[in-house]
Amino acid sequence: MTTTIDSATPSATARAELPPRTRSLRQRFRENAWAIWFLLPAGVFLVFSVLVPTVQGAVYAFTDWNGLTADWDFIGFDNFTRMLNDPFASTAVANTLLLTAITFVGQNVIGLGLALALSSQIKGRRFMRVVVFAPAVITPVVIANLWRFILQPEGPFNAALEAVGLGWARQIWLGDPNLVVWSISFVILWQMSGVIMVIYIAGLQNVPDDLLEAAALDGAGAVRRFFAVTLPALKPAFVVSTLLCVIGGLKTFDQVWVLTRGGPGVSSQVLSTAVYQAAFLRGEFAYSTAIALVLAVITIIAAVIQQRVSRPRKDA
Amino acid sequence: MKRYTWKTGVLQIIMIGVVLVVLIPVYILVNTALKPRGDRSSPMLPTLTPEWGNFPQAWEQAGLGPALLSSIFVTVTTIVLLIAIGSLAAYPLARITASWSPVVYYAFMLGFIVPSILALIPLYSTFRDMGLLAHPLALVILYLGERGSFTIFLYTEFLRAVPREYDEAAGIDGAGRLKTFWHVILPMLRPVTGTVIILNAVFIWNDFYAPLLFLSGSGSQTLPVAMFSFTGTYEVDWTLMFAALIIGSLPMLIAFLAMQKAVFRGYASGLKG
Numbered sequence: 001m002t003t004t005i006d007s008a009t010p011s012a013t014a015r016a017e018l019p020p021r022t023r024s025l026r027q028r029f030r031e032n033a034w035a036i037w038f039l040l041p042a043g044v045f046l047v048f049s050v051l052v053p054t055v056q057g058a059v060y061a062f063t064d065w066n067g068l069t070a071d072w073d074f075i076g077f078d079n080f081t082r083m084l085n086d087p088f089a090s091t092a093v094a095n096t097l098l099l100t101a102i103t104f105v106g107q108n109v110i111g112l113g114l115a116l117a118l119s120s121q122i123k124g125r126r127f128m129r130v131v132v133f134a135p136a137v138i139t140p141v142v143i144a145n146l147w148r149f150i151l152q153p154e155g156p157f158n159a160a161l162e163a164v165g166l167g168w169a170r171q172i173w174l175g176d177p178n179l180v181v182w183s184i185s186f187v188i189l190w191q192m193s194g195v196i197m198v199i200y201i202a203g204l205q206n207v208p209d210d211l212l213e214a215a216a217l218d219g220a221g222a223v224r225r226f227f228a229v230t231l232p233a234l235k236p237a238f239v240v241s242t243l244l245c246v247i248g249g250l251k252t253f254d255q256v257w258v259l260t261r262g263g264p265g266v267s268s269q270v271l272s273t274a275v276y277q278a279a280f281l282r283g284e285f286a287y288s289t290a291i292a293l294v295l296a297v298i299t300i301i302a303a304v305i306q307q308r309v310s311r312p313r314k315d316a
Numbered sequence: 317m318k319r320y321t322w323k324t325g326v327l328q329i330i331m332i333g334v335v336l337v338v339l340i341p342v343y344i345l346v347n348t349a350l351k352p353r354g355d356r357s358s359p360m361l362p363t364l365t366p367e368w369g370n371f372p373q374a375w376e377q378a379g380l381g382p383a384l385l386s387s388i389f390v391t392v393t394t395i396v397l398l399i400a401i402g403s404l405a406a407y408p409l410a411r412i413t414a415s416w417s418p419v420v421y422y423a424f425m426l427g428f429i430v431p432s433i434l435a436l437i438p439l440y441s442t443f444r445d446m447g448l449l450a451h452p453l454a455l456v457i458l459y460l461g462e463r464g465s466f467t468i469f470l471y472t473e474f475l476r477a478v479p480r481e482y483d484e485a486a487g488i489d490g491a492g493r494l495k496t497f498w499h500v501i502l503p504m505l506r507p508v509t510g511t512v513i514i515l516n517a518v519f520i521w522n523d524f525y526a527p528l529l530f531l532s533g534s535g536s537q538t539l540p541v542a543m544f545s546f547t548g549t550y551e552v553d554w555t556l557m558f559a560a561l562i563i564g565s566l567p568m569l570i571a572f573l574a575m576q577k578a579v580f581r582g583y584a585s586g587l588k589g
Contacts, residue, residue: 028414034493035408039420042405042464049461050427053435053442060438067441114334121320122328130576131335137572137579139522141540142561145547146345149359149554156344156359190337195583202584251431254524258544272433272525279437280529292434303429 058296060289067285079290089291091266092274095181096295099270100249102185103192107245108238110189111196118197119204129201133194140191144258147187148174151259174260177267184268187255192248196241203237204230239310246302250295271295349558367555374546374559382535383542384567390452390527390538391520394459395513401460402467402512407493407501409468410475411483421472427465432458433525440529450534458526463516470515474508475501514575514582521568539564 061079065072083089114132118125135143150157151173158170173183207230215225253272256262262269262277269277271291279288344359350366351357375381409421439458440449448454482504486496524540531537537545543564547557572579 032408032412032414035412038404038408038493038497042401042424042460042468045401045457045460045464046424046427047461049439049458050430050432050435050465051423053438054426054430056438057434067437117327117331117334120327121324122331125331128331128335129580130573131338133580134569134572135338137518137522137568138565139524139540139543139568141522141524141544141547142565145543145557145561146341149348149558150341150344159358159360190341198580198583201580247429247431251433253433254540257524258547275433275437276525276529279440285437285441289434289437292431292437296431296434299431300429 054296057289058293060286061293062290063286065286065289067279067283072286075286079287080294082287083290083294088266088269088277089274092262092269092271092291093294093298095268096250096252096270096272096298098181099185099188099252100246102182103188103249103252104242104245106185106189107193107196108241110193111241112200112234114193114197115200115204119201129197133198135191136194138191140254141258143191144187144255147190148259151183175264177264180260180264180268184252184255184259187259188249188252191255195244199237199241199244200234203234206236207233239306242310243303243306246306247299250299250302271298345558345562348554349562351555353553353555355555370555370559371563374556375563377556378546378560379537379542380539380560380563383537383539383564386452386531386536387521387538387567390455390459391517394456394463394520395516397456397460398463398467398516399509399512401464402471403502403505403509404497405464405468406471406475406505407497409472411480421468424465424468427462428469432462435462436526436529443530449530450536452531452536452538454530455527455538458530459516459520463519467512467516470508470512471505474505478504510578511582511585514579517571518568 060072062074062076063072064075064078083093118129118132122128149155152158153172153175157173161167161169171179174180211229212225215229220228251272252270253276256268256270256273257276260268262273271294275288275292275295278284278291347361347363348359349370350363350368351370352363352365352367353370355363405424409417409424436458443449443454448457483496483500486500491499522540523538524544527538527541528544532541532545543560546560
């Protein structure tokens with residue numbers, strides 16, 4: 001492979017001197033032929049592990065594939081109409097959107113709050129950054145199991161509420177269908193807000209100090225300065241954190257599966273747990289790819305919206 | 317906010333509260349793991365006679381030894397290969413201006429945006445037909461595609477910000493593309509390689525969904541799956557379970573504490589693109 005690339009190069013550099021129009025298509029191809037060898041290794045894995053199975057999955061969503069045999073028939077939109085009437089799948093769609101919304105808002109508010117607080121003059125802020133961020137590198141399976149213990153009906157969380165005189169606020173955090181998605185979201189916020197904090201801390205370094213001082217001299221209060229100077233400068237950080245929170249939120253699996261396995265009933269089912277359950281516990285492979293396709297479409301729509309909203313700035 | 321005022325003092329108190337909200341659950345984790353088996357006292361009550369034997373017992377019963385080896389194998393193999401294939405691919409993607417270049421780049425970025433969950437089910441049956449299920453290589457192959465996109469993104473964006481005069485000078489000197497890559501491009505990519513390693517390591521080490529699908533129940537399951545199946549078996553024995561969870565978290569936690577600055581930099585710069 002080495003000789004191919006090396007021998008192709010001298011002629012490539014020689015031709016680069018010519019104006020583009022005088023070069024034929026073939027010449028231009030030969031000039032860039034080296035690129036194939038550089039792209040091939042990554043390309044093989046992209047095609048094998050991402051492109052082909054994604055297309056396969058999207059096709060299977062419209063079939064009665066059973067996961068085992070190669071013979072299957074197209075059944076149109078049957079899998080999707082079935083989802084509409086299946087509380088298992090429709091709850092999963094609603095919960096996925098709710099959980100993504102809660103964690104998106106929560107992580108941004110908490111992350112920005114922590115970033116502002118830990119960029120101030122308070123003592124021990126280095127140590128505090130490390131402590132607040134540390135849970136983000138720990139396996140979510142560990143964190144979720146820890147909180148499964150803490151949030152038990154007779155667990156430390158309810159005991160703590162009792163101890164500070166908030167006994168009336170005791171709840172069955174993971175067993176109440178109306179609360180369970182909020183409890184799971186809380187665990188995600190506890191673990192992951194530190195990541196968003198780090199992104200905002202980096203963003204705060206782009207806030208122009210002289211502008212803040214000028215605003216202060218002009219008599220702008222702290223709140224006014226925050227909204228007029230700090231917040232606009234944080235927009236790039238907000239764009240990144242939005243992408244992370246939304247893509248991360250939509251594919252949430254670990255915390256739900258460890259904390260509740262989608263229960264009680266189907267009340268905390270999200271799309272990725274529904275996919276797993278349909279395929280590997282019920283053996284309904286085609287149906288599971290249909291649910292996964294819905295998740296993929298929602299994710300792509302979210303990514304496109306995110307791009308559209310963030311584009312008007314100079315770069316993408 | 318440059319001086320320490322009374323407002324800073326209020327903030328200080330609030331932040332001490334936040335730190336406690338993080339540390340108290342960790343205290344509960346460690347304290348419970350040290351309790352003698354069957355001890356049902358409050359998890360907040362400090363354990364005065366810690367039962368260190370819980371750790372070797374959890375290590376043994378949860379099969380953490382083989383799981384640790386499997387996790388190390390998958391993470392290290394994948395990252396070494398990711399650096400190789402990612403930096404190779406980024407070189408033409410960042411330098412060639414032909415019309416196909418952005419098209420190929422966006423094809424790679426698909427792996428970044430389309431959730432892997434849709435690909436995992438057909439891939440599961442492909443791996444099963446190839447006899448690769450239950451083999452850690454299945455995970456490596458998956459991650460090289462899935463994380464390859466992200467790695468190429470980091471390398472390409474970084475390289476685009478480097479003036480092309482550097483490597484073009486080498487090209488005119490008659491060095492082949494591969495030589496230019498090896499002697500000029502690769503050394504330039506060093507700073508971003510740290511980010512590539514950190515972000516991919518945290519993802520791969522902690523990933524649960526794919527190893528649950530591909531390796532569950534096999535002898536080569538990774539740490540998250542081993543810990544998960546152990547917590548399933550020992551539903552009520554929180555003591556032993558927490559001991560296992562602590563052992564399973566230590567490698568990543570130690571790595572983080574040892575390289576805090578690099579990790580913060582990696583998250584702040586890498587995710588910014």
